[in-house]
Amino acid sequence: MSDTKTILVTGASGLIGTPLCAALRARGHTVRTLSRSDRGDFKWDVAADTMDTSAVDGVDAIVHLAGESIAQRWTESVKVRIMKSRVDSTRLLVDAALEQSEKPIYIGASGISFYGIDRDDVVDESSETGQGFLAEVAREWEGAAQPLEATGVRCAYMRTGIVLSAKGGALAKMLTPFKLGVGGRIGDGQQMMSWISLEDLVQAYVFAVENDALTGPVNAVAPEAVSNADFTKTLGKVLGRPTIFPLPTQVVKALFGDMGKETVLSNLAVLPGQLIEHNFQWQHATIEKALQASL
Template structure:
C-alpha cells in the first residue's frame, strides 16, 4: 500500500511510519519541507503538492499544534487553526483526486468528551465542554468533504499516549528517577491511556481494514487513577512515588491547560475496538510500563 502521512516526524507519526515500512508499505510524508519523496504543503496558505498524492491508498492526518503548553489566546488560536486548516485541506484534496484514496484516517482526541465526567464514556457518549472539546467538535467535521466523496473516514480519538520517547510519560520519568515523583492533586482523577505500540496497531487496523469507519476511542481497556499511575510508575522504576504535586501549584504553572489535561478526570472506554476484534499487547498499566521502561 501507498500511505501518505501528515505529522510523520512526530511521536505517533514516526512510530506508525516505521511499522508500515517494516511490513513493506510505501510511506509518503506530507511536510512543509520539499523533496522527491515528500509531499510539500502549507495548510495556512491552503497549498499542497496534490500530484504526488496520486495512487495513495490511504491518507493519515496527524497534524496539529501541540497542546502541552500554556494556553494564551494566541496559542489557542494556533491549536484550533492548525487542526481545522490542515484537516480541511487534506479532506478536500483527497476528494478531488482520481482515483481517490480508499481511506482517510484522522487523529482526534478523547478531550471531545470534556475533562470531568461522573460516569465512564464510550464512542456513543455525548460531547463534553471545555476548550479541547470545542476544538475536537470543530476538528472532526473537517473530514466531511472526503466522506461526501465516498472515501472511508475513521476518526481515532486518542487517549494519553505512553512512550519514553515523548509525551506525558517522558516528562514524568526524570522527577520519578530523582525520587520526587508522585500523584498530581488528590490523585483520584482517572487517566485513560494507551501504549504507543498499541496505538500504532489501532491506526494500522483503520488503514488496512476496509470495514473500519467512524469514531474509535484509542484507549487501553484498563484506565487508572492518577495515584495508581504514580504508584505503578514508581514500582517499575524502583523509586518512591510519595511526593504529590499540589493541584494549585500545577494550575498556577500551566493555567487552563492543567485543568483539561493533567488534572482532568475522564474514564474513557472503547466499545468499537473489541467489536473489531482488536487485541491489546499491553492492556494493563504494569504490562505497558514494564515493556516501555524495562524491556522495550
C-alpha cells in the same frame, strides 16, 4: 500481505508518526510523507493555506497526524495555532482528496478530550461530546473531514488517550521528577486516566488502515483506565522510586493554566468500544505492562 496500499502520512516526523511510518512500511505498504519541512516527500504550509496537492495523487489512504503541540501554555495565539493547524490542514487534505477519481480513505488523529474534561460516567464512542477547548478542537477537527465522509468514503477518527512512551509526550515529561524520587500523584489522584502504549497505538492505526469495518470515531485507549493515584503507584514501582510528593491542583493550575486543567487534571474513563468489537489485540493491556515496556 497482498492488499498493500499507498498511504500519505502527515505529522510523520512526530512521536506517533515516526514509528507508524516504519510499521506501515514493514507491512508492505508504500508511505509518502507530507511535512512543513524539506524532510517530507511533499511539502505544505498550513498557516499559509497551501500544499503540494500532488501528494494525494493516487493514494489509497491518508493518515493525518499533524498539529501544533498541545503541551504548551495556551495563550490566545497558541490556541488559534492548535485549532487551525488541525482544522485547516484537514480541509486542505479533504479538498485534494475530493479531486481524486478514486478517493482515498481518511484516518485522522483526534483526542478523547472530545468527551470533555471531567466525567463521572464511563464513555464509549456513542457518548456525547463535552466541555472545554480541546473538545471543541476535536469536534472541529473531525468535522473538517465531513465533506469526504459525505461522499461515502471510509473515514475513521482515532480519539487517542494519553500516549505512553519514554521517547516523548506526557510520560517522558514526568520521568525526571519520578526518577529523582520527587514524583507523586497529581491533585487528589482520583482523576481517571485513559492511556495507550505507543506500540499499541501504532498497531491501532495500522488496524484502522487495513480494516474496512473501522469507521467513524474509534477510541484509541487501553481496555482499562486507571486513577492517577494507581498510575503513580505503578510508575514508582516500575522505577523503584518513592512517590510521596503530590503535585497540588493549585500548583498545576498556576504552572500550566487551562492546558493543565484539560490534560493532567482531566477525569475521563474511556472504553475502546470499536477496537474491542473488532477484536483488536493489545500488547500492553495493563498499565504495569505498558510502563515496564516503555521504561
